[in-house]
Amino acid sequence: MSRVLFFSSFFKHQKKSLVPKPKVHPHLMFFSILSNFGTGRTYSEVFAITFVANVALFWAIFGAASVVIGLLAKKYVSKGKTSALENFYNMDSLPDVQQMMMNESIAKPNGIITMTENDQKHKLLRYVESLCSWISWLSVASLPAWLSGFGMMGVSQGMTLSLIIIAPRFLLSLMRNCPLSIIENNQGGALHMHVFMAMFKLHPKRVVAGLVLLVLIPTFMNSFTYKSCFNDHVDPTFEWKFYGGKYIYSSALLRSIHLDKVCPPGPPCQLYATLPFDTATSVFLNIHTHVDVKEITINYETEDAYNTNKKFSHKVVSSYFIQPSQYDSTGERNIHTILLEKLNPDTRYMIDVFYDGKSQKQTIYQTLPSSDSTASFNLIYGGDLGFSAASTTLSDTAAAQDPRAVIIGGDVSYDDGHAYCYHSFDLTMKIFENNINSKVGRLVPLIVAVGNHDVGWNSFAKVNVTVDENGPSYYSGYAQHYPGAEAFTAENALEAKIPAVAQRKTYHAHMLGKVLNVALDAGYVEGYGGVQGEWLKNISNAYKSSPKMAIYHDPIFAPCKDKYGLANTEQGLIHWTPIFEKSGFMAAFEHHTHYFKRTKALKGRIPQEDGTGVVYLGSGSWGVEPNKCKPEKDTEGIYASFGNINHIWVININQDTNKVHYQAYALNGTVDTPFLMDMNLYSTPSI
Ligand SMILES: [Fe+2]
Numbered sequence: 001m002s003r004v005l006f007f008s009s010f011f012k013h014q015k016k017s018l019v020p021k022p023k024v025h026p027h028l029m030f031f032s033i034l035s036n037f038g039t040g041r042t043y044s045e046v047f048a049i050t051f052v053a054n055v056a057l058f059w060a061i062f063g064a065a066s067v068v069i070g071l072l073a074k075k076y077v078s079k080g081k082t083s084a085l086e087n088f089y090n091m092d093s094l095p096d097v098q099q100m101m102m103n104e105s106i107a108k109p110n111g112i113i114t115m116t117e118n119d120q121k122h123k124l125l126r127y128v129e130s131l132c133s134w135i136s137w138l139s140v141a142s143l144p145a146w147l148s149g150f151g152m153m154g155v156s157q158g159m160t161l162s163l164i165i166i167a168p169r170f171l172l173s174l175m176r177n178c179p180l181s182i183i184e185n186n187q188g189g190a191l192h193m194h195v196f197m198a199m200f201k202l203h204p205k206r207v208v209a210g211l212v213l214l215v216l217i218p219t220f221m222n223s224f225t226y227k228s229c230f231n232d233h234v235d236p237t238f239e240w241k242f243y244g245g246k247y248i249y250s251s252a253l254l255r256s257i258h259l260d261k262v263c264p265p266g267p268p269c270q271l272y273a274t275l276p277f278d279t280a281t282s283v284f285l286n287i288h289t290h291v292d293v294k295e296i297t298i299n300y301e302t303e304d305a306y307n308t309n310k311k312f313s314h315k316v317v318s319s320y321f322i323q324p325s326q327y328d329s330t331g332e333r334n335i336h337t338i339l340l341e342k343l344n345p346d347t348r349y350m351i352d353v354f355y356d357g358k359s360q361k362q363t364i365y366q367t368l369p370s371s372d373s374t375a376s377f378n379l380i381y382g383g384d385l386g387f388s389a390a391s392t393t394l395s396d397t398a399a400a401q402d403p404r405a406v407i408i409g410g411d412v413s414y415d416d417g418h419a420y421c422y423h424s425f426d427l428t429m430k431i432f433e434n435n436i437n438s439k440v441g442r443l444v445p446l447i448v449a450v451g452n453h454d455v456g457w458n459s460f461a462k463v464n465v466t467v468d469e470n471g472p473s474y475y476s477g478y479a480q481h482y483p484g485a486e487a488f489t490a491e492n493a494l495e496a497k498i499p500a501v502a503q504r505k506t507y508h509a510h511m512l513g514k515v516l517n518v519a520l521d522a523g524y525v526e527g528y529g530g531v532q533g534e535w536l537k538n539i540s541n542a543y544k545s546s547p548k549m550a551i552y553h554d555p556i557f558a559p560c561k562d563k564y565g566l567a568n569t570e571q572g573l574i575h576w577t578p579i580f581e582k583s584g585f586m587a588a589f590e591h592h593t594h595y596f597k598r599t600k601a602l603k604g605r606i607p608q609e610d611g612t613g614v615v616y617l618g619s620g621s622w623g624v625e626p627n628k629c630k631p632e633k634d635t636e637g638i639y640a641s642f643g644n645i646n647h648i649w650v651i652n653i654n655q656d657t658n659k660v661h662y663q664a665y666a667l668n669g670t671v672d673t674p675f676l677m678d679m680n681l682y683s684t685p686s687i
Helices: 009-013 034-037 044-076 084-091 096-108 119-147 155-177 180-184 193-200 203-226 252-258 302-310 389-400 419-439 473-477 532-540 564-575 577-582
Strands: 001-007 227-233 248-250 270-274 283-289 296-301 312-319 334-340 348-353 360-364 377-381 405-408 445-446 464-467 509-511 516-517 549-552 585-589 598-600 615-618 639-643 648-654 660-666 669-678
Touching: 009 669, 044 119, 044 227, 119 155, 155 193, 155 203, 180 193, 193 203, 193 615, 227 419, 248 252, 270 360, 270 419, 283 348, 283 389, 296 302, 296 334, 312 334, 377 389, 389 419, 389 648, 419 473, 445 516, 473 509, 516 532, 532 577, 564 577, 577 585, 585 660, 598 660, 598 669, 615 660, 639 669
Parallel strands: 377 405, 405 445, 516 549, 549 585, 585 615
Antiparallel strands: 001 464, 227 248, 270 283, 283 334, 296 312, 296 348, 348 360, 377 648, 509 516, 598 615, 598 639, 648 660, 660 669
16 A cells, blocks of 8 residues: 655645636535535545535524424414423423323323314424424434545444434433423433433333434434445436436445446456557456456467467466455455566457356457557547446447557546446446447457546645555556556566556556557646656657657646646646657647547647647547537637537557548547648657
8 A cells, every 4th residue: 555645846836826626516515615625635525525515504404494483383382381391491492282282181181182273383383393403403413424425434433423413302302292290300310311211111112212213313324325426427327327317326225226246256347458568569457356256367379379279378377456345245346457468469369267167258359569560550549438328339439440459538437536436437347348349359458547537636636545456446447557667767678567556657658559658647646747757758768769649638738718727738838748849749639628629730839830740639528528618719820620529539550651640530420620640750859
């Protein structure tokens, strides 16, 4: 485990106004003041605080209602029929006339009381007052349950606090229903204990039932909220109709009702590939299994040899896995990572996943072409998926391009890096399995840059969080480099090993044919400069002659006004674009703002007409609802195209002609003008 303190040197020295505010949707909360709670907190904590604020509103509304209705009820008290508590405390809070009748009945056992119209109104108002009072009190008692549900305090602490909050209301209820004669008979001891004992003698069943409820209510509250997840961009029309709406709440209890066990004994519940630096000869297989699976054997063979010999001549036996301890019993699993290396470039392999004494799954994996080949191959670039109709439609589009890799610019599944939201991660990974891998007929590897919804906080948020087997999912879900890759000297000199979760970094590089692709961290864990900026400079310098592409989450070039992104733009222009422009970057794929945009080829914000310069493409709307913003006036002539549409980019790298072809696809086909870039012009950088 490692403690990661998030900061950037920039953050310490900039004006506070440049620090992004949290992006909590306004309709989620009743108190706009909550928008100040985002910096330094995870989304999960902000959601917990939002729930608490909403509950506090219930407390205030119903508490005020009970007071007002209580005062109103007082007007209808018949002369001489004052309540026990009214007499005792000289205040009006006895709930109903029935009690007064009972008091008088005790005094006059055979007496018959006739309720007047005023008595009936008083009785009704007292019921309403009592109801409002209970709702108000229960609202407050639920606060610890929400906090424990989102992991901000222990469950036992939550239950204890809920109990402590609700117990006085129970005693008050006894007081309100206690005959006046009993209260007046108190001999100077503790009044509440006197009343409790007297009421227990008078109504033992009611008091015992009340005590049982006193325990059950906090237990139910904290059980219901146990392991709460609240997130968005998970389209409920697929599997989550129960919860409805754009935002989805689930807890361990609700997930146990609405989900089958995610990883039962048997074949893997998730199988996806991620890539280390050398994509032509190596791949990480990420396999999620039942918790009893402790060891996996991967048998593999080139497809040609397997078709001829029907046997595997290579195998890797791996017992490396992590078991997220915070997942609930519905989602519990072992996450295995297996590294295959020394493979042949541009070669199809038959992969056999073997455990529990039998072959569990077979698939095909194809390595990427080497840098010196004349291959032509397609890549998919996009980001901000979630689980939606657009996600699946554009994934079908991606599959039709027979891509050799899918490169995602963050916000993959909107699980917000929270272990309790594992179901979101699973849903999106199933899109890759069902809409890409199954249709392409092989395992298409992923490269993932980090986004705010992959870790669960905003860029520059200064969040202090533990990275371990429970996530954030960006760490626990994807192995994308060998240990030590962040201290770049020469990627090929690194020992080929699976990085432990705490060793995983949010910036890494991959050779895609002859193109060096760098995935960068837009201020979530690392600042733009500092160690990441140095790494970017070093690796760009080491691969001088390789044409390059970059992918990251927050855009540097944002045609729509975005005050939250000002710091990203500023930091990108200071630390990254000068490197991009000097060291052979053709394109930078940007995301997060959920619209389509294409800049002209730029150097220093000035469009280039000589076939050089960096194009900035984006900005992240593979599956999420597109931003409806209108672009600002483009006074610098930076932008070539804009649209409020879902899209992905299909990139063809032709190493024979040395050209890269860029084409965007929207939901109903190609969009925007395709364009070519000459890799020869990006192979002689001046860094
Ligand atoms: Fe984002």
